[in-house]
Amino acid sequence: QQQVKQSPQSLIVQKGGIPIINCAYENTAFDYFPWYQQFPGKGPALLIAIRPDVSEKKEGRFTISFNKSAKQFSLHIMDSQPGDSATYFCAAGNAGGTSYGKLTFGQGTILTVHP
């Protein structure tokens, strides 16, 4: 029940395309859903995060869509660039409960954006 399932494992798009990465969770106690971006040799960096009280959040070219009833959320990258090539992780946490500090991560998606 603690799992977060992420798909696809890898994704290749052309510059300007809109890659979409999907995640699903089971634990209804999760109430904080961040996305992280990781480049080789670096630690993950927060891209954008959402709470279940909103269905969509945009920050720059990154958009999270959230479907509470389906327990699914996804990341869309608009006008993707070669510099967006990285590994993307979705995560889930319980910000208000005793499990804060523990993020449960998806398995990651390796995104490649061709010029």
Add this chain to the structure above:
Amino acid sequence: KAGVTQTPRYLIKTRGQQVTLSCSPISGHRSVSWYQQTPGQGLQFLFEYFSETQRNKGNFPGRFSGRQFSNSRSEMNVSTLELGDSALYLCASSRDRGRGDTQYFGPGTRLTVL
């Protein structure tokens, strides 16, 4: 403001040895979490410390332990190393646990067990 720093960046140990990794959080951050990252298991939560107290622990054997000092710096220790402990160990800090604050990750310590 300086980011999360982790030392050392790389370590090579042999089976049976023990290792201590260090993490200095962002100034003003009081919560420190540790994660293990491997190709097979992904990012897995080890433990979280807040005000020198372990508040949460993941599903790892007792060989994995940690502590936090009064200045919020944290260390984790792995005793009796096994080949499967080879991984990138990531530390993340946040300002105040319990409010959904962003976790900021360090670059990690790459541990290789031979």
